[in-house]
Amino acid sequence: MTESGFSSSGPPKRPATALAVAGPFDWFGLRARLLPPGEPLEARRRLFFFCLTAPVILYVLACAVWPAVVGLSYSLFRYNLLRPQRTAFVGLENYVALWTDPSTRTAIFNTLAFVAGAVILEFVAGFALALLLWRDRLINRVSLALLLVPVTVTPLATGLIFRALLTPDYGPIGYWARVLGISSERGFLGSPQTALATIVAMDVWQWTPLMMLILLAGLKSIPSSFLEAAEVDGATAWQRFTTIIVPVMTPTILLALLLRVIDASMVFDTIYVTTNGGPGDATNVLMIRAVKEGLEFFNIGTASAISALMLALVAVMASVFFVLINRYDRKAAP
Amino acid sequence: MKMLRYRRTAWIALSTVALLGFQAAGAAAADITLNIASMNDPFGAAMAKLADRAKKDTGVGIKVDIMNYGELMTKTTADFIGHTAGYDIITMDNVLSGQYATGGHVIALDALIKRDKDEIKPDDIYPVVMNSLGNYKGVQIAMPFSGYANVLVYRKDLFDAAGLAAPATMEELQADAEKLTDRKKGQYGWVANGQKGPAVAQDWMQYNAELGGSILDKDGKPAINSPSNIKSLTVYKALFDKAAPPGAVDYDWGGREESFRQGISATMQTWSVGASSYGDPDKSKIVGKFAVVKAPPGQGAPQQYGIGGWGLSINGDITKDRQEAAWKVIKWLTSAEIQKELAKLGGGGYIRKSSIKDAELNAMFPFLPVIGESFEKGNGDFRPRVPEYPEIQDILGSAVNAVLAGNSDPKAALDDAQSRALAVFKE
Numbered sequence: 001m002t003e004s005g006f007s008s009s010g011p012p013k014r015p016a017t018a019l020a021v022a023g024p025f026d027w028f029g030l031r032a033r034l035l036p037p038g039e040p041l042e043a044r045r046r047l048f049f050f051c052l053t054a055p056v057i058l059y060v061l062a063c064a065v066w067p068a069v070v071g072l073s074y075s076l077f078r079y080n081l082l083r084p085q086r087t088a089f090v091g092l093e094n095y096v097a098l099w100t101d102p103s104t105r106t107a108i109f110n111t112l113a114f115v116a117g118a119v120i121l122e123f124v125a126g127f128a129l130a131l132l133l134w135r136d137r138l139i140n141r142v143s144l145a146l147l148l149v150p151v152t153v154t155p156l157a158t159g160l161i162f163r164a165l166l167t168p169d170y171g172p173i174g175y176w177a178r179v180l181g182i183s184s185e186r187g188f189l190g191s192p193q194t195a196l197a198t199i200v201a202m203d204v205w206q207w208t209p210l211m212m213l214i215l216l217a218g219l220k221s222i223p224s225s226f227l228e229a230a231e232v233d234g235a236t237a238w239q240r241f242t243t244i245i246v247p248v249m250t251p252t253i254l255l256a257l258l259l260r261v262i263d264a265s266m267v268f269d270t271i272y273v274t275t276n277g278g279p280g281d282a283t284n285v286l287m288i289r290a291v292k293e294g295l296e297f298f299n300i301g302t303a304s305a306i307s308a309l310m311l312a313l314v315a316v317m318a319s320v321f322f323v324l325i326n327r328y329d330r331k332a333a334p
Numbered sequence: 335m336k337m338l339r340y341r342r343t344a345w346i347a348l349s350t351v352a353l354l355g356f357q358a359a360g361a362a363a364a365d366i367t368l369n370i371a372s373m374n375d376p377f378g379a380a381m382a383k384l385a386d387r388a389k390k391d392t393g394v395g396i397k398v399d400i401m402n403y404g405e406l407m408t409k410t411t412a413d414f415i416g417h418t419a420g421y422d423i424i425t426m427d428n429v430l431s432g433q434y435a436t437g438g439h440v441i442a443l444d445a446l447i448k449r450d451k452d453e454i455k456p457d458d459i460y461p462v463v464m465n466s467l468g469n470y471k472g473v474q475i476a477m478p479f480s481g482y483a484n485v486l487v488y489r490k491d492l493f494d495a496a497g498l499a500a501p502a503t504m505e506e507l508q509a510d511a512e513k514l515t516d517r518k519k520g521q522y523g524w525v526a527n528g529q530k531g532p533a534v535a536q537d538w539m540q541y542n543a544e545l546g547g548s549i550l551d552k553d554g555k556p557a558i559n560s561p562s563n564i565k566s567l568t569v570y571k572a573l574f575d576k577a578a579p580p581g582a583v584d585y586d587w588g589g590r591e592e593s594f595r596q597g598i599s600a601t602m603q604t605w606s607v608g609a610s611s612y613g614d615p616d617k618s619k620i621v622g623k624f625a626v627v628k629a630p631p632g633q634g635a636p637q638q639y640g641i642g643g644w645g646l647s648i649n650g651d652i653t654k655d656r657q658e659a660a661w662k663v664i665k666w667l668t669s670a671e672i673q674k675e676l677a678k679l680g681g682g683g684y685i686r687k688s689s690i691k692d693a694e695l696n697a698m699f700p701f702l703p704v705i706g707e708s709f710e711k712g713n714g715d716f717r718p719r720v721p722e723y724p725e726i727q728d729i730l731g732s733a734v735n736a737v738l739a740g741n742s743d744p745k746a747a748l749d750d751a752q753s754r755a756l757a758v759f760k761e
Binding site: 280 | 408415433436520528530531580581582584596598724725732738739740741742
């Protein structure tokens with residue numbers, strides 16, 4: 001690389017002098033001190049970009065990293081807002097108490113089962129709907145608009161609507177399901193065997209359209225020439241799907257799955273208004289437990305430990321997706 | 335000469351600032367508007383409707399912030415912990431007396447009540463209400479504001495048709511409920527909360543007390559797995575299995591009330607605050623078909639009736655002049671005259687004997703004598719008013735729901751609840 005700022009390969013770069021020259025915006029000589037003219041151009045460029053991103057870094061540190069660190073530190077204390085005089089450092093006691101509590105172990109299992117069930121079903125149904133609505137026709141555009149309605153309903157309202165529909169005593173669905181023997185006497189939400197599956201079904205109703213929308217955007221970005229060429233070569237619909245559509249859409253698929261996994265891990269509203277974690281522990285998930293500990297008992301130590309546990313679970317799941325995306329990128333690179 | 339002129343100018347400026355300051359302070363004292371954190375029970379809306387009158391009668395403005403239970407707890411606790419003095423008056427659920435008293439966030443009202451006893455007329459307030467809606471271990475941390483009695487509401491038409499009288503004991507209630515259940519017709523004899531959490535815990539504690547059970551022992555320690563508690567949970571489970579609508583295991587207060595108003599269930603124990611809604615043709619299908627009586631105790635169990643409701647507390651972080659203004663408003667809100675106004679506006683809570691005996695109110699709400707009799711033999715501690723109450727309620731809410739859902743039997747569930755409660759108390 002030369003001082004003029006042009007390297008032998010790659011995109012042209014701005015001359016270093018543009019950054020190093022002191023002028024009316026020298027800010028009391030600070031810029032000249034940070035960027036002495038003798039420094040290599042690349043170092044000065046890095047510093048310049050660092051300065052540009054510094055506000056964002058500071059924002060993330062203040063709004064995400066710092067609260068997470070404080071939360072982690074709280075999880076090592078016995079700390080109740082209503083009984084602050086009893087605050088004491090207890091190390092990993094909160095985590096041990098959670099692990100030895102059968103109710104928390106059930107909550108972890110339920111959270112994972114809910115995420116797996118809901119996201120898989122939403123992905124399959126969302127992909128199928130996206131393929132159905134792929135072609136740009138009027139009926140598809142109208143269907144797309146109608147299918148997006150559930151996404152606009154708040155989860156709390158969704159829970160209340162389904163609760164009214166599924167009540168076995170007078171709900172339009174629940175009553176007939178009970179009479180016809182499709183559900184148990186206590187209804188879909190009142191039976192421990194079907195409660196979690198019902199919550200999954202409610203989530204699928206609400207969030208499949210979002211999955212469909214993301215996947216549809218991915219489908220629309222596939223160049224039509226790829227598919228036309230394959231068709232001319234005699235590829236069947238299934239071959240076009242497996243050899244062109246899925247590989248091209250892999251990053252979009254992974255992104256959609258990642259978004260839904262993170263969101264589904266935090267399920268709360270619908271469960272809170274329908275079953276409040278019951279019957280028994282059938283729909284008890286980590287978020288219900290965390291909110292109860294934090295906002296009902298003001299037990300900040302335990303609530304922070306549950307939050308840290310959730311953070312770890314989500315981080316593990318997100319890492320898997322990032323590894324897969326990176327592997328795909330490396331494979332796709334020329 | 336120049337120096338003298340500067341000094342004179344400075345004096346004039348200082349005097350002006352001081353004068354303006356005094357004027358502003360005077361205006362502020364006269365123009366106090368208090369922020370009231372209110373639960374969204376019927377009294378919240380009724381209180382808000384009286385805001386203009388409060389200003390006219392007391393000279394103090396009120397702004398009523400009506401919230402659901404969770405929001406009220408979160409906002410007021412954040413206000414206490416952060417010492418932000420955002421709320422001046424706080425409506426306090428009587429089961430939180432222990433928390434409020436030990437937290438030290440509200441002021442004791444004993445001296446003020448003693449000072450203004452002629453104005454307050456404490457003798458007109460039911461003693462059980464005075465005690466359970468604001469007194470904790472001898473200290474009055476809230477003034478009783480809206481008292482509720484646990485009552486039995488039943489379908490008079492169905493009872494009459496079956497030749498039954500209103501049940502006087504829990505055993506009679508159980509037998510009548512089973513008799514009036516006809517699953518083929520979609521008619522059930524009884525309904526109660528079954529949903530996990532506070533809903534099922536609070537309803538079961540009511541039945542538990544009526545059957546002679548108690549959550550704490552005489553020393554104030556958990557006694558959740560006592561034989562009488564196990565027996566009462568067995569009765570509760572039997573009522574659910576034999577006489578409740580199938581969906582009741584998932585009912586909270588809304589579901590339970592709706593089940594009674596829609597005519598699905600023949601009997602229900604409930605807070606007296608909701609009694610007026612059963613006669614509202616816009617909401618109810620049983621207008622003119624129901625009656626309200628005292629909650630039936632178990633045979634041989636002490637005749638006592640569950641009392642609940644709300645008191646008014648003053649935030650300890652607000653300034654002295656605001657505390658004095660808050661006390662003025664509390665005296666006004668709990669006065670006989672305003673209590674009657676609140677009742678007429680649908681507030682639904684009572685604390686004064688004069689309100690219960692008022693002819694105009696009795697004409698509007700004929701069940702008032704039942705509330706009065708329940709207050710005379712009331713028990714405001716069937717839900718233990720200890721600082722650990724929220725955790726105890728949650729533990730019971732899980733245990734009882736597990737029994738109703740068939741995941742556990744009464745003894746195993748209450749044994750587990752007892753060990754959890756002991757751990758909370760140990761903490």
